[in-house]
Structures are given as C-alpha cells and as structure tokens.
Amino acid sequence: MAVSSKLLIEGEREVLTVRTHVKALLVPFVVLILIAGAAGFTSAVTSGTVRLVVIVVAVLILLWWVLLPFLRWLTTTYTITNKRLIEQTGLLTRSGRIIPLSRINDVAYEKHLSDRILGCGTLIVHDASEQEGMKIVDVPQVEDVHRQLTTLVFSAHHPDSESDERI
Structure with missing residues (x-):
C-alpha cells in the first residue's frame, strides 16, 4: 500500500498503485x-x-x-482509489496532487513504439479545473490502468449504474 491509511477518507480503498516503468x-x-x-x-x-x-x-x-x-523513481507513486487519483513524490519533502474521480473529464493514453515493446505508455488525465491535466509518463501496463481508471470515473459520474466489482 503506497498511500498512508491516514490519507484515505472514510469508505475509500486503494485500487491500484504504480510507479513509472523501470525503463526510467x-x-x-x-x-x-x-x-x-x-x-x-x-x-x-x-x-x-x-x-x-x-x-x-x-x-x-x-x-x-x-x-x-x-x-x-522510488519515491514517486501514482495511486488510484475508488474515489481519487493521488500523485505523491519526494523523499524528504513529500508533495502531491489529488484529483477526485468525480472531477475527471477525460482519460487517454499514448504508446510509442518503444513503449509498445516495453509494455508501458503515457496516461493523460484531464479534470474540471484550471490546472493542466496530469500526464503520467511510462506507466506499466497503461491499457489496464486506463481501463480501471475509466471504469472508476464512469462509476463516480454515474453512481446509479452497476459498477464492475472486479476492480
């Protein structure tokens, strides 16, 4: 678990935590x-x-x-919970960015030839704020991460619909 339990809000659970691909x-x-x-x-x-x-x-x-x-590389993590996307970085001074899933408008990914060979890619997340979207480079298994995040975002925007419990 990459996110400290004291940072999780009530009812929140960690779904996925990744670091950038080891190619970095x-x-x-x-x-x-x-x-x-x-x-x-x-x-x-x-x-x-x-x-x-x-x-x-x-x-x-x-x-x-x-x-x-x-x-x-070791101290930078990206965590997806059932409510938020959390970026944390830093060894001595920790900093981060948190985007609630309900504020995410678009989730996309890019894979260059070298990324396809190594099994990674870039995840691009746009949210409903004035800040620039979050661009996460060298995400391992980017299609799987994209699919999981998109499913969670859809569930956050449409809480009445059935969500995929495998996530």
Whole structure:
C-alpha cells in the first residue's frame, strides 16, 4: 500500500498503485556501469592524489546521475482509489496532487513504439479545473490502468449504474 491509511477518507480503498516503468532507470544504470568501470580502471593505473581525485569525482557523478534518479523513481507513486487519483513524490519533502474521480473529464493514453515493446505508455488525465491535466509518463501496463481508471470515473459520474466489482 503506497498511500498512508491516514490519507484515505472514510469508505475509500486503494485500487491500484504504480510507479513509472523501470525503463526510467536505464540511463542511470548505464552511467553506473560506465563510471564504475572507468573509475576502477583509472584508479588501478594511477596512485596518490590522482587516484583520490578520480574516486571523489566518480562518487559525485554516481550520486548525481545514479542515486538521485533512483530515489526520485522510488519515491514517486501514482495511486488510484475508488474515489481519487493521488500523485505523491519526494523523499524528504513529500508533495502531491489529488484529483477526485468525480472531477475527471477525460482519460487517454499514448504508446510509442518503444513503449509498445516495453509494455508501458503515457496516461493523460484531464479534470474540471484550471490546472493542466496530469500526464503520467511510462506507466506499466497503461491499457489496464486506463481501463480501471475509466471504469472508476464512469462509476463516480454515474453512481446509479452497476459498477464492475472486479476492480
């Protein structure tokens, strides 16, 4: 469960929680391999101050280009409940955006060729507010998420109709 129970309102239950697709970590992974290899080789063939400088620079690059993107990925979640769509991000300072399902006007998705190969896509949610719609990039299994969210939005707009209890 990604959303703390103290953030849920009465009668609300979590339906789905996702992070962006793991493909978001591809560049940090490549940087990790390249910097570790280059720093290891360079520190093996040098000594003294040069070795220390190489190690310090490598650690700084790894912190900035590997650890920070990983922490951003790890701490950003998108949760769909039976009443709201909740975006949460941040490690030290948590921030987020909440859209009640009853205010959502449109739910769409996009899949580029690479997204189709990797099984992800972009979910676009427009709501009845002056804010720009929520665009969630690299959602795993975006068609399933789109279908579940659309069903919940329909149920929120038409509470008298039968809802799909499998969700």
